Amino acid sequence: MSTSLLLALSYEQPTSGERLAKEYGCTRAAIAKRINALRDAGVLIDAIAREGYRYGYPYCWWQDMLMQREMAVVAPRLAWHILPSVDSTNHWMREHLKSSATGLMHLAVSDFQRAGQGRRGRQWLSWPGRQMTVTMGLVSSSSPVAWVGVAIAVGVCIAQILNAQGWPVSLKWPNDLWLGGAKLGGILIEMDAMAEGPSHLIIGFGINEHVLSGERESLAREVAALSDAKQPYDRHVLLGQIAASLSTMLESFAETGLAPWHAAWRRFDVLHGCEVNFERNGQWRSGIAQGIDAQGALQIRQGDELVSCHSGEVSVCAI
Template sequence: MDTRWALLRRLADGEVHSGEALGRALGVSRAAVWKAVRGLADLGLEVEAVAGRGYRLAAPLELLDAGRITAALGPEARRRLARLEVLPEVDSTSRRLLAAAREGAPSGTVCLAERQTAGRGRRGRSWCSPFAASLCLSVLWRCDEGPGRLGGLSLAVGAAVAGALRAAAPVAVGLKWPNDLIAGGRKLGGILVELQGEAQGPTAVVVGIGINVRMPDGAGEAIDQPWTDLAREGAAPPRNALAAAVLDAVLPLLARFPGEGLAPWRPAWERLDALRGRRVVVHTADGPVQGVAEGVEADGALRLRTAAGLRRFHSGEVSLRGAP
């Protein structure tokens, strides 16, 4: 294990630990401990040197723990979970699982990371994920159907995750088509579904989920739209419990979706639709289209009432914003 990561696990309780004791516990010199302390600063973590006593984090930190997450799962999610990996750092949890899919990883493989260095959103956008400040989680699922049978999956996942968040924390979470989690009119999280496979199947599905939990103030500089997190909304549950709640919602959904489609989750999505009945702008390759959002079709397409009549848009081709 990387010394920096092992050191962080020792310091996560927020208590003071002497350099000598840390060195003994980690099996390294005090100079190596000091080097690892500086490495934690590179992750954006504030480590205080207490004169004559040792080191401590400026604030306690809850690290993700595979054992605690698995133990908190309900029976169905636990049965469908094949493997759960927690990493201190990765370029992208979804990219890691897409590679794992090509190597034969089974349905129910899950990857979480404390920090992503190249997290991704829709249409190539970057996803900001400072260390231990959010939930970065991806799930691999395999199905016999081709990609054409999986329309609306990101909406179903959004409805399920929003329901899990509402149950885990008293936050009024809404949804913005096609894949944003919203609170107070600001972005709380997002969902990215990526597919590998032939037109007629089988298909490997990787669902990436990002939720802002307790973001540092400076994180806003890297986010190109109004955002929030659970702490700012007044309710930040423990991240391990939150991860388990999300997996409890998503793993059973992925097992059911190929056979049932969006239908079971569409009513929940419609109830949580943050833009329904509002004037919006759909940005397309041919230019912006203004209208009133009227919910979604059975396949997840957006219904937009324009001056020229009703139009439908699919998520792969457009982006959506509220009208000024």
């Protein structure tokens, strides 16, 4: 699939097939074929009779020049990469870190992710250009134990930035971003521990920017998007702010651990005090969510007992 047409199309006004054919040195039929391939990939493109092609959404594709401007604040401690198309930004990062220097952070984004995964290997749907699909990676000299609970800190960093920009985002343990009672995005942390040498920390997150009504109806759960708030924003600026916050956190987390992030988590914890169902050891139970412990495990009160639940062994849903 060719993505070269992406910057040639506009949301404001149609671009004729004749003009595109002349610009790209091909036939109008070839242009139509490329347009159809983009549509098949999920890009919203309208065909206006006798006028041409126009986007059905005001896309702002990831661009080198804009990314360079916003990432200047975190350079040189973070190297960024725009991937035209990728199966998974997390998978790409895993391979990339094999040749990275220790201590250098990396950030990868893509508007076209074909096979993203969420927690427990679930499929992660990515709508081209309508979702922030981001992975940060770090080769750390610290052992994996030093990074226990980092998903909590990642969630807090992202929630703080989004709240500061006007989105009242909360956090649903262990890794969901919530807006207006629906899932706005998710976080996936992966750690590759080397038998000898450093460990590789991989932080993937996705944030919905715009979801069509038909797409919402096809999903098993309610979802939210940044566009629901109907406030303007620049995705390059927003990502730059999130990257700066995460970079600062990652520089100190292996030394400080989760302790500095407990109070902030309580501010955003959507489950605290709620009755929840949770699955543990193949059995469903219920209790009252009571925040997190020192390692970031969810604490649930069952009568006089306080149970600590770790993300690898439970699924939680509010009753």
